[in-house]
Amino acid sequence: MVGKGFPLMVKIGGIYTLSTPKYSWIILLFLVASGMINQVDKIVIGLVSVPLMKELHLSPSQWGLVGSSFFWFFTFSSIILGGMADSKNTKKMLTWMSLTWLIVQFLTPFVSTLSLLVFTRMILGAGEGPAPALSTAIMGKWFPKHRHGIGFGAVLLGTTGGAAIASPLLISLIDQYGWRSAFIAMGAVGLIVLVLWVIFGKESPQEIGLPSFHQEEQHSSTLSKVSWRQFLPHLLSKNFVFTVLCGGCAYWLLSVQAIWFPAYFTKVQHFNGQTLKLAVSLPFLFAAISQIGFSLLSDRIYRKTGDIRKARINLAGSMMVLSALCVYLANVVNSSAVSILFFTLAPGFAYVILSLAPAIFMDFFSPKNIGKAQGTFIALASSTSIIAPLVFGYFIQYATTEAMGYRYGFQVTAFGMFIIGLLFWIVVRPAKQDSIKIKAEEQVSI
Incomplete structure (x- = not known):
């Protein structure tokens, strides 16, 4: 039933669901900006790799x-603090996290x-x-299910587009x-966004007189928020495990891109000036286009x-395989232009899983549990980012030449991703009525 102040109802596949409030797009804008700062804070260390290593x-x-x-505590905080997003004030959490980011940049x-x-x-x-x-938790409060793909894609657009x-x-x-x-500049940008978020950010649609999409879920939810002990068996399903592994491939490549791509382009490919800027920024630019494009396509198919398999899984799986081929070819071709092309395509294809995984989880878990699911996914998948920089560093230092060390690293990466x-x-292969999922449809049948 729709009362006063509720958004309009829209029909999706024969089912009526609440439409997207206009203020949701303002919240999404802040999430995009936050994602941009989050990503650039990661990659700036790679951009300064050559002068900083020298100094x-x-x-x-x-x-x-x-x-x-970077990923030593990242993994633990993803689970512990990520799980808190289900029950704590998400506006305050994002405020404190953003403050931490900018303080570190200034220090x-x-x-x-x-040390x-x-x-x-x-x-x-x-x-x-x-x-x-x-x-993900904020998205669940502000966006209906049929908008999740574009919502998560837009956040990743901020991470990749901002980096580009x-x-x-x-x-x-x-x-x-x-x-x-570079660090001072990023600290200043983070401070500006933080001030705007404190002023204009909202915890949920209820603050502006509209229902949260958590409320819509209650019409059909059969299992609400659960404890970690109850939740653990659902994280051991083959669907969740292989989604984590696929996400781990994306995080492996992400860490290599952030830490080693700039040094590789400078020391092995001998790029400088405009060529170096293009080689570093084009992968992020294509990834931005890829994220939003595949998110739109995924939502349209859904x-x-x-069918979540047709809309989300087929796209993410095929793109990861294609990305693996690009990583392999990028390091073996003789042409610098062709190498830049493959290095540009590889991350964009691989990161599709990062925008579609939250939408996949939204099909399994209710928004009340999505913080645990997404936090666990990020924690486990990102653990590959602890290993990848060390593996590349070992290969580069102990191979006959630096170029050969990079080649070994890229070959291992391509094989694992494929x-x-x-x-x-x-x-x-998620089923519509899978016995292991904790699902609460956010749709209202009328």
């Missing part, structure tokens, strides 16, 4: 340790040793770990004013078919 006299293995350290220019640099990355990782789960825009600007800033200027992407594509 602190760091070896490839030590630099791999720096890249890995990083003062580091002078490897201090690792410490700042650890704190930043702890602060950024819950962000995806928090965004920021990378060449930060490279120019680093060239002119040194590596410290609206027509109501196998796991194929298995995800084949194995994950």
